[in-house]
Amino acid sequence: MDSLPGVAVVTGAARGIGAAIATAFVESGCRRLAITDILSSELTNLHQSLLTHFGSLGLTVFSLYGDITSESFIDEFITGAQATFGRIDYLVNVAGVSKPFNRSIDVPSSEFDFINNVNSRAAWLCSRAVLRVMLSQEPLPSPDSEQDTAATTTGPQGSSRWRRPPQRGSIVNVASQLGIVSRPGASAYCASKAAVIGMTRADAIDYSKDLIRVNCVCPGLVSTDMTTSSEGVVNEGLAGSVEIAPMGRMGDVREVADCVLFLSSWRASFVQGHAMVVDGGYVIN
Numbered sequence: 001m002d003s004l005p006g007v008a009v010v011t012g013a014a015r016g017i018g019a020a021i022a023t024a025f026v027e028s029g030c031r032r033l034a035i036t037d038i039l040s041s042e043l044t045n046l047h048q049s050l051l052t053h054f055g056s057l058g059l060t061v062f063s064l065y066g067d068i069t070s071e072s073f074i075d076e077f078i079t080g081a082q083a084t085f086g087r088i089d090y091l092v093n094v095a096g097v098s099k100p101f102n103r104s105i106d107v108p109s110s111e112f113d114f115i116n117n118v119n120s121r122a123a124w125l126c127s128r129a130v131l132r133v134m135l136s137q138e139p140l141p142s143p144d145s146e147q148d149t150a151a152t153t154t155g156p157q158g159s160s161r162w163r164r165p166p167q168r169g170s171i172v173n174v175a176s177q178l179g180i181v182s183r184p185g186a187s188a189y190c191a192s193k194a195a196v197i198g199m200t201r202a203d204a205i206d207y208s209k210d211l212i213r214v215n216c217v218c219p220g221l222v223s224t225d226m227t228t229s230s231e232g233v234v235n236e237g238l239a240g241s242v243e244i245a246p247m248g249r250m251g252d253v254r255e256v257a258d259c260v261l262f263l264s265s266w267r268a269s270f271v272q273g274h275a276m277v278v279d280g281g282y283v284i285n
């Protein structure tokens with residue numbers, strides 16, 4: 001079963017978790033990819049690197065840099081992706097920001113707006129633009145051939161001819177463990193990520209009948225520029241936060257990408273509105 005036969009769109013793809021997700025799609029067989037980010041040169045580097053390694057295998061990449069909080073930019077990007085590939089099957093909303101943590105009384109409203117505009121409003125805008133495309137396209141046919149079905153249904157249950165239903169699209173939003181639990185000084189970020197989880201569930205309900213699945217992942221501490229660079233927001237209190245997770249380590253970007261690919265793929269055909277925690281056990285402790 002080819003689990004990722006369609007067109008993938010990834011925001012926040014220039015570095016960190018987004019770059020890992022874009023790369024994982026291609027490594028897993030996806031051959032039509034659209035990527036965007038506000039970091040122009042890093043985005044170009046990823047585009048070139050993917051073509052260098054997978055161009056001979058038939059990979060086509062559409063990339064456009066810009067600010068994901070701009071509604072007109074999103075329209076331009078999604079229109080460009082649709083014009084290039086004719087359809088969009090997988091959207092992954094990754095673009096996100098954070099700021100050094102402070103209690104609400106010390107956070108200017110401009111900072112609250114900045115975080116929530118990128119993390120939740122822009123994800124909603126991208127989802128809305130892509131849902132319009134998905135609703136206009138024919139679903140991908142079931143990946144289960146008659147042959148596969150015959151081979152797997154001759155057990156004690158008899159030979160019912162079950163096949164996976166077709167899928168018109170999948171959206172995976174990148175939320176956070178901080179959309180589920182909290183930590184000191186993170187009200188703006190927590191609000192933005194809880195909003196992403198709520199949006200995921202609402203869209204999952206609204207588009208189930210259209211054969212569109214909407215899920216999110218909630219990463220714990222993952223080693224990226226957001227967490228470990230000199231401007232990294234949790235750099236100072238990193239050790240204490242890592243210790244809360246029973247596994248006692250930071251995650252790798254590829255471990256988040258693995259979960260996103262599963263949720264995007266046919267293998268998750270009955271997973272809907274789910275907030276998949278990938279955090280080394282942080283939220284259970």
Ligand SMILES: NC(=O)c1ccc[n+]([C@@H]2O[C@H](COP(=O)([O-])OP(=O)(O)OC[C@H]3O[C@@H](n4cnc5c(N)ncnc54)[C@H](O)[C@@H]3O)[C@@H](O)[C@H]2O)c1
Nearest residue numbers: 012015016017037038067068095096176219221222224226
């Ligand atoms: N790293 C972690 O520990 C962690 C944990 C939980 C959730 N997350 C979430 O994962 C996602 C990826 O984070 P990351 O750790 O890879 O951080 P990162 O800073 O390395 O990557 C974020 C990407 O989003 C892009 N971006 C930010 N604002 C943008 C805008 N206005 N327009 C277009 N692109 C924009 C950045 O340029 C960057 O490439 C974010 O949504 C983040 O909130 C990260």
